[in-house]
Amino acid sequence: MAAADRREQILAVALDVFATGGYHETTLDAVAARAGISKALIYEHFESKRELHGALLERYVHELLERVVSAIAELADHEDRLRAGVDAFLGFVAERRDAWRFVFRNFADPEIAVAVARLREEIAAMIAGLMRADAPAEWVDEPEMVAEIEMIAQQLTGGFQALANWWDEHRDVPRARVLQAFMDFAWVGLERGAAGERWQR
Amino acid sequence: MAAADRREQILAVALDVFATGGYHETTLDAVAARAGISKALIYEHFESKRELHGALLERYVHELLERVVSAIAELADHEDRLRAGVDAFLGFVAERRDAWRFVFRNFADPEIAVAVARLREEIAAMIAGLMRADAPAEWVDEPEMVAEIEMIAQQLTGGFQALANWWDEHRDVPRARVLQAFMDFAWVGLERGAAGERWQR
DNA sequence: ACTCTAACTGACTCATGAGTCAGTTAGCGG
DNA sequence: CCGCTAACTGACTCATGAGTCAGTTAGAGT
Numbered sequence: 001m002a003a004a005d006r007r008e009q010i011l012a013v014a015l016d017v018f019a020t021g022g023y024h025e026t027t028l029d030a031v032a033a034r035a036g037i038s039k040a041l042i043y044e045h046f047e048s049k050r051e052l053h054g055a056l057l058e059r060y061v062h063e064l065l066e067r068v069v070s071a072i073a074e075l076a077d078h079e080d081r082l083r084a085g086v087d088a089f090l091g092f093v094a095e096r097r098d099a100w101r102f103v104f105r106n107f108a109d110p111e112i113a114v115a116v117a118r119l120r121e122e123i124a125a126m127i128a129g130l131m132r133a134d135a136p137a138e139w140v141d142e143p144e145m146v147a148e149i150e151m152i153a154q155q156l157t158g159g160f161q162a163l164a165n166w167w168d169e170h171r172d173v174p175r176a177r178v179l180q181a182f183m184d185f186a187w188v189g190l191e192r193g194a195a196g197e198r199w200q201r
Numbered sequence: 202m203a204a205a206d207r208r209e210q211i212l213a214v215a216l217d218v219f220a221t222g223g224y225h226e227t228t229l230d231a232v233a234a235r236a237g238i239s240k241a242l243i244y245e246h247f248e249s250k251r252e253l254h255g256a257l258l259e260r261y262v263h264e265l266l267e268r269v270v271s272a273i274a275e276l277a278d279h280e281d282r283l284r285a286g287v288d289a290f291l292g293f294v295a296e297r298r299d300a301w302r303f304v305f306r307n308f309a310d311p312e313i314a315v316a317v318a319r320l321r322e323e324i325a326a327m328i329a330g331l332m333r334a335d336a337p338a339e340w341v342d343e344p345e346m347v348a349e350i351e352m353i354a355q356q357l358t359g360g361f362q363a364l365a366n367w368w369d370e371h372r373d374v375p376r377a378r379v380l381q382a383f384m385d386f387a388w389v390g391l392e393r394g395a396a397g398e399r400w401q402r
Numbered sequence: 403a404c405t406c407t408a409a410c411t412g413a414c415t416c417a418t419g420a421g422t423c424a425g426t427t428a429g430c431g432g
Numbered sequence: 433c434c435g436c437t438a439a440c441t442g443a444c445t446c447a448t449g450a451g452t453c454a455g456t457t458a459g460a461g462t
Contacts, residue, residue: 001439024225027419038441040422049420147374151382154367155360162359163352173348181352202409228449239411241452250450 007045019101060099078126124153208246220302261300279327325354
């Protein structure tokens with residue numbers, strides 16, 4: 001078997017094994033066994049367990065981010081951006097089931113935490129943009145309001161993550177309905193915010 | 202040192218150590234060192250590492266559940282129940298910081314998964330109750346609507362969890378505001394549902 | 403002062419899993 | 433048919449961490 005093919009096969013098997021247990025729970029012996037090769041061969045392709053794990057992490061976090069970012073790219077309207085970003089995320093969950101589980105299992109990992117924080121900031125900025133449209137600008141930047149925005153962003157991202165994970169185990173539900181469920185839920189809050197109903201105490 | 206006191210001390214130290222790393226990341230040697238005792242002494246009080254971990258899990262999951270359930274107990278109105286339950290949960294996060302982190306780190310654990318599922322069902326039932334008030338009863342029990350309700354419940358619980366965790370690192374924000382942020386966010390969606398705006402396609 | 407026991411320890415065994423190495427095989431160019 | 437190298441393996445080392453055991457100490461009761 002050619003080296004490049006073998007490397008890909010090891011990555012594929014490792015993705016699967018890492019996706020069911022976490023990092024500490026999975027052993028390279030198990031990966032080797034599942035791939036039908038000896039453990040030593042894994043070390044021909046990867047320096048260490050960490051490197052193997054890191055290669056997967058980088059590959060799929062990058063892909064996920066890529067999808068979201070490029071989906072958002074040319075959209076200006078806040079609602080369009082949110083919908084497109086979330087839909088792209090759902091696309092990843094739908095098409096890369098193992099990868100999603102793998103990523104989800106590693107949400108504590110620094111690399112992922114950074115990516116999630118980035119998305120959260122994106123959403124926070126979107127909310128701030130909405131608020132600015134209806135409230136005095138300096139109001140929006142006050143620490144009280146900043147905290148308010150952060151809390152909404154936390155709830156949106158946390159809620160979405162839970163929803164995505166639920167969908168992973170209810171694939172019969174069409175993607176469009178999941179997207180709609182999120183938009184309904186998120187947007188009513190934001191819409192209200194946009195209408196200035198909530199921000200003025 | 203009396204046996205009962207020592208047992209409590211070990212539990213306290215173990216809570217702290219387990220709360221920073223997960224189960225696999227923490228060693229009993231580390232717990233013993235932090236407690237200033239030998240590892241063997243831990244085994245005088247607990248059968249195994251699992252049992253020590255399990256004792257903590259049971260204690261605090263039980264306490265958390267207790268708080269929520271007893272806060273909800275005598276309330277009938279759906280909004281009151283949601284507010285009281287969430288506030289009780291926040292009380293736990295506020296008063297038992299280490300315990301919250303410990304519990305949070307173990308969200309993958311079956312025992313916790315079961316408890317969370319129970320709370321989620323509680324919320325799903327509440328949503329269904331709201332819907333029933335405004336929509337034909339048989340409509341609510343259709344599989345399509347059941348999925349819809351589950352998705353909302355997922356978002357509520359997932360969003361709240363993220364919010365609670367955020368609060369854990371932003372203690373300066375008053376508890377009442379966190380509660381309000383959640384209620385604002387959740388209730389606009391539910392209120393709309395109650396008004397029958399969303400359920401009739 | 404003398405047990406007797408509960409609290410406690412240091413030094414062990416044993417299993418597991420990461421990482422290594424001295425090779426063996428297979429297939430391909432000459 | 434030979435030899436050369438890339439792919440591959442079995443059997444190892446080594447570190448770590450769970451769990452054990454043969455004791456030692458301290459202090460309460462007589």
